[in-house]
């Protein structure tokens with residue numbers, strides 16, 4: 648994943664209110680590409696959104712914007728996150744075969 652400039656990171660976080668746009672938690676924030684780079688998305692400001700690390704994992708390679716999102720979901724628990732990471736790992740192992 649390309650490194651996003653700290654200044655740009657700040658601007659995106661400020662625009663999104665320093666919280667995850669999907670579940671509104673305020674820690675473990677990451678910058679997500681609305682259209683993943685693997686699907687032709689660009690490294691431009693309007694392709695960035697703030698998601699927490701578990702929601703970013705959940706979103707994966709989907710093309711999904713949460714900007715203006717009104718449907719707030721409960722934050723992903725540590726257990727759910729662990730299961731997702733295991734499932735992602737499993738999927739990747741399957742693909743290699």
Ligand SMILES: [Zn+2]
Pocket residue numbers: 667668669670671672698699700701702703722723
């Ligand atoms: Zn979240």
